[in-house]
Amino acid sequence: MSDLIFARAQMGFSLAFHIIFAVAGIALPLMMVIAEALWLKTGDEIYKTITKRWARGTAVLFAVGAVSGTVLSFELGLLWPEFMKWAGSIIGLPFALEGYAFFTEAIFLGIYLYGWDKVSKPMHLLSGCIVALSGALSAVFVVIANAWMNAPVGFKLVGNLPTEIDPLKAMTSPAAFPQVLHMLIAAYAAIGLLAAGVHAFMLLRDRQNVFHRRALGICLALGCTMALAEPLSGDILAQMVAHTQPIKLAALEGQFDTMRGAPLRIGGLPNVETKQTPYSIEIPKMLSMLAFHDLDAEVKGLNDFPRDVWPPVLLVHLNFQIMVACGVIMGVVSLWAAALYAKTKRLPDSTAFLKAVICISPLGLIAIESGWMVTELGRQPWVVHGVLRTSHAVTPMPGLWLPFTTFLFVYMALAVIVVALLIREFSRSKDVVAGVQHTSPASKLQSAETRPESDHD
Amino acid sequence: MIDAALYLAIIMLISLNIYALLGGADYGGGVWDLFAVGKRAKEQRELIAGAIGPIWEANHVWLILVVVILFSAFPAAFSLLSISLHVPLTLLLLGIIARGTAFTFRKYDSHKDHVQRRWGRIFAMASLITPVLLGIVVGAISQGKVSADIAGKTFSQVYIDPWCTPFCFAVGGFALVLFSFLAAVYSTVYAPTEELKTDFQRRALGAQVACAILALLVFILAEHSAPGLKDSLAHSSWSLLLQGATAACAISSSIALFKRKFHAARFFAAGQVTLILWGWGLAQYPYMIRPDMTINNAQGAASTQTLLLAAIASGALLLFPSFYFLLKVFKHKIDQPINK
Numbered sequence: 059m060s061d062l063i064f065a066r067a068q069m070g071f072s073l074a075f076h077i078i079f080a081v082a083g084i085a086l087p088l089m090m091v092i093a094e095a096l097w098l099k100t101g102d103e104i105y106k107t108i109t110k111r112w113a114r115g116t117a118v119l120f121a122v123g124a125v126s127g128t129v130l131s132f133e134l135g136l137l138w139p140e141f142m143k144w145a146g147s148i149i150g151l152p153f154a155l156e157g158y159a160f161f162t163e164a165i166f167l168g169i170y171l172y173g174w175d176k177v178s179k180p181m182h183l184l185s186g187c188i189v190a191l192s193g194a195l196s197a198v199f200v201v202i203a204n205a206w207m208n209a210p211v212g213f214k215l216v217g218n219l220p221t222e223i224d225p226l227k228a229m230t231s232p233a234a235f236p237q238v239l240h241m242l243i244a245a246y247a248a249i250g251l252l253a254a255g256v257h258a259f260m261l262l263r264d265r266q267n268v269f270h271r272r273a274l275g276i277c278l279a280l281g282c283t284m285a286l287a288e289p290l291s292g293d294i295l296a297q298m299v300a301h302t303q304p305i306k307l308a309a310l311e312g313q314f315d316t317m318r319g320a321p322l323r324i325g326g327l328p329n330v331e332t333k334q335t336p337y338s339i340e341i342p343k344m345l346s347m348l349a350f351h352d353l354d355a356e357v358k359g360l361n362d363f364p365r366d367v368w369p370p371v372l373l374v375h376l377n378f379q380i381m382v383a384c385g386v387i388m389g390v391v392s393l394w395a396a397a398l399y400a401k402t403k404r405l406p407d408s409t410a411f412l413k414a415v416i417c418i419s420p421l422g423l424i425a426i427e428s429g430w431m432v433t434e435l436g437r438q439p440w441v442v443h444g445v446l447r448t449s450h451a452v453t454p455m456p457g458l459w460l461p462f463t464t465f466l467f468v469y470m471a472l473a474v475i476v477v478a479l480l481i482r483e484f485s486r487s488k489d490v491v492a493g494v495q496h497t498s499p500a501s502k503l504q505s506a507e508t509r510p511e512s513d514h515d
Numbered sequence: 516m517i518d519a520a521l522y523l524a525i526i527m528l529i530s531l532n533i534y535a536l537l538g539g540a541d542y543g544g545g546v547w548d549l550f551a552v553g554k555r556a557k558e559q560r561e562l563i564a565g566a567i568g569p570i571w572e573a574n575h576v577w578l579i580l581v582v583v584i585l586f587s588a589f590p591a592a593f594s595l596l597s598i599s600l601h602v603p604l605t606l607l608l609l610g611i612i613a614r615g616t617a618f619t620f621r622k623y624d625s626h627k628d629h630v631q632r633r634w635g636r637i638f639a640m641a642s643l644i645t646p647v648l649l650g651i652v653v654g655a656i657s658q659g660k661v662s663a664d665i666a667g668k669t670f671s672q673v674y675i676d677p678w679c680t681p682f683c684f685a686v687g688g689f690a691l692v693l694f695s696f697l698a699a700v701y702s703t704v705y706a707p708t709e710e711l712k713t714d715f716q717r718r719a720l721g722a723q724v725a726c727a728i729l730a731l732l733v734f735i736l737a738e739h740s741a742p743g744l745k746d747s748l749a750h751s752s753w754s755l756l757l758q759g760a761t762a763a764c765a766i767s768s769s770i771a772l773f774k775r776k777f778h779a780a781r782f783f784a785a786g787q788v789t790l791i792l793w794g795w796g797l798a799q800y801p802y803m804i805r806p807d808m809t810i811n812n813a814q815g816a817a818s819t820q821t822l823l824l825a826a827i828a829s830g831a832l833l834l835f836p837s838f839y840f841l842l843k844v845f846k847h848k849i850d851q852p853i854n855k
């Protein structure tokens with residue numbers, strides 16, 4: 059394998075790793091302030107316990123998010139120095155703004171985690187809100203930078219170099235709004251439903267557990283709403299792709315021939331040799347409809363483009379199928395939750411439903427990973443769509459297999475440890491909650507203050 | 516007229532300065548974790564962990580700010596640095612990963628002794644190595660072997676020689692002892708008991724001696740390795756003034772330590788590190804990366820620089836009150852940590 063391949067793979071897994079902690083850093087703080095607000099409103103100590111659990115989760119994940127993010131900001135240079143030389147001035151601004159979001163996030167997370175008994179209750183809640191907001195803002199800014207790579211604007215190309223650089227304009231790439239929207243909703247949907255799965259699992263073993271019932275309620279409220287919104291934002295995003303990156307759309311859909319009234323393909327294995335996508339279910343004219351809101355719109359096919367600018371069609375198509383499938387399944391279960399709730403006006407907790415929630419809980423993260431593969435693989439061979447090739451952006455440094463292997467190993471170790479720590483947290487929550495339930499209200503209050511995780515460690 | 520590029524370079528130096536004072540002390544804390552000995556070893560470790568806990572991530576962002584300003588405002592310098600210093604930067608990253616995660620895992624993992632010790636050891640080792648690498652990078656951009664012209668050169672000429680020199684390692688060692696010195700001095704202030712204060716007083720004085728030795732070593736090696744830097748350090752009037760002030764700070768902090776005036780010692784220690792850094796910055800001016808890359812010829816688009824300045828200024832309006840609030844909330848906690 060060439061150094062370029064190692065660089066791409068290292069960038070890919072570094073981001074794929076970071077995104078998990080990033081989405082947790084976006085969604086968990088929101089969940090925790092919702093729980094805290096409910097605690098303040100109802101005075102129910104269980105909400106406080108929930109808040110503290112999620113806050114502990116946020117703390118562990120935030121640390122790994124911070125180091126893996128630091129790695130990324132260096133890797134941009136270590137792996138793609140020519141890209142950064144070329145584009146640093148253009149996309150530096152959103153990264154700088156993201157830096158401020160990190161600052162506020164880290165500062166107020168410190169206050170939130172360690173300040174339970176040091177600041178007033180409203181101030182504590184406000185700190186949590188700032189953490190949630192700055193987590194979302196980090197994502198907004200960094201995805202804006204990525205959107206520019208997909209649909210670059212705000213500069214003029216003279217020779218091969220950008221001039222008349224306008225960084226503000228660059229932030230208004232047509233891809234920016236749809237990508238940001240889709241990403242944020244994805245984060246809430248994925249983490250909401252993931253946490254729902256965990257609490258549903260605990261609830262199946264202990265149906266009366268109040269802690270898990272309340273927690274599940276918050277997770278479902280957030281996760282299901284967002285999961286239902288996600289396909290809608292996906293539609294907006296797909297239209298943007300159709301207009302700005304027709305070749306990516308063609309790869310997404312395995313569309314080789316340019317045609318009017320193009321069909322939507324479900325499944326299928328695009329074959330770049332035969333230039334066909336067999337084994338797919340075709341819904342006539344639907345692609346034209348979805349991409350351009352016109353049954354007879356023309357969809358450009360891959361054959362219209364020179365072979366050397368084709369992205370890896372098979373991978374892009376498959377990843378897109380995976381994402382959409384996840385989205386559909388998550389949407390269906392969310393509808394089910396909504397229907398159960400509409401009927402009973404209480405937490406949906408039938409065994410079948412809880413089992414379904416457990417089954418779909420990883421789908422959000424899977425969809426996020428595959429969605430990013432669609433975006434990033436679908437942009438190849440360009441780093442900056444249409445203007446700068448990935449192969450021209452890579453570092454001249456040889457022997458990239460070594461950092462690749464090292465970081466891969468380190469990240470795998472980190473993943474194992476984080477999972478082990480989180481499992482440890484979950485199993486602890488069993489004992490804690492048992493303690494809450496089997497005691498009288500008065501001692502319950504007291505034990506909430508003296509329980510091990512209740513101190514400000 | 517000072518132009519935007521120079522302002523941005525100054526802001527980078529300020530960030531680096533704050534990173535050294537806050538983040539640097541976090542590294543130093545890790546070093547003392549490693550050397551925690553005697554019957555109060557456990558208290559020493561807890562003191563350090565308590566002081567680092569609430570804020571290491573916030574301290575860490577100062578480094579990210581430096582990187583982000585570097586690639587936005589001086590993309591050519593970022594690119595050159597990332598190529599020639601690929602090896603130490605990669606090692607630096609590994610150190611940052613190991614340190615940050617081990618510290619956090621230690622807190623959230625089982626509180627059994629052997630588990631704690633395992634994380635503690637990784638945390639401490641990484642705290643020892645990372646500042647050295649940071650110093651090596653600073654040494655490398657000062658000594659003048661980083662060249663963009665790589666055609667026809669061997670691997671070692673391009674990727675190893677620019678940083679693998681006694682001078683760079685001496686700067687690395689200097690960074691390490693400075694950070695350890697800072698951490699020890701801060702700990703004299705935070706320590707809850709007189710015995711602990713004395714422990715860290717001794718460590719601080721020891722580190723101060725090591726600082727003096729390494730400063731001398733760096734200076735001697737610079738003669739041969741970094742003549743450009745050495746010349747502007749030795750032959751300009753501002754430099755003598757600054758060096759005088761640095762020496763005054765160093766002496767004052769030592770005396771204050773002796774007399775157990777720990778708050779004063781902290782003030783002078785921070786001043787000492789700050790002056791060293793600015794002395795380096797001034798000696799480095801107008802270069803970003805010696806020998807070829809100056810603030811001027813590394814800079815990117817002017818429009819970006821103006822916007823960056825505006826963003827940084829308005830961000831600072833938000834940031835400094837927040838930081839102040841954080842420090843205020845935890846002042847109590849930091850001054851008397853650990854009441855488990």
Ligand code: HDD
Pocket residue numbers: 201208233236237238240241243244245247248288289290291292293295296299306381382383384385386388421422423425426427428429430431432433434436
């Ligand atoms: C919970 C996660 C999730 C779910 C359920 C979906 N997506 Fe998605 N999708 C993402 C998470 C995601 C993502 C990971 O967040 C991406 C990657 C880049 C981005 O901005 O969003 C993405 C990218 C992405 C792209 C590529 C954009 C580009 O290349 O610039 C398209 C066209 C869609 N999505 C469309 C959809 C549709 C039509 C869905 C209908 C079910 C859908 N997504 C469900």
Ligand code: HEM
Pocket residue numbers: 066067069070071073074076077138141200201203204427430431434435437438440441442448451
């Ligand atoms: C977190 C979600 C993301 C994931 C999972 C992801 C994934 C990937 C993958 C798999 C590649 C390799 C593609 C290839 O070369 O075949 C890649 C490349 C790259 N990505 Fe992303 N990416 C993400 C977000 C971003 C963002 C937000 C940015 C920048 C703002 C970015 C910048 C880059 C760059 C510069 C490259 C290298 C050049 C290239 O291969 O095109 N990525 N990413």
Ligand code: HEM
Pocket residue numbers: 076077079080081082083084119120121122123124125126127128129130131134160161163164193194196197200201241572575576579
């Ligand atoms: C090239 C791409 C990226 C770079 C260079 C990058 C850089 C960073 C850095 C340096 C941090 C650490 C901040 C700290 O110390 O507190 C961080 C954290 C974070 N990043 Fe990224 N990031 C990238 C991609 C992404 C993407 C794609 C998202 C989300 C969609 C994202 C969202 C976040 C969030 C929410 C955090 C906060 C940490 C947490 O809560 O876990 N980042 N990132």
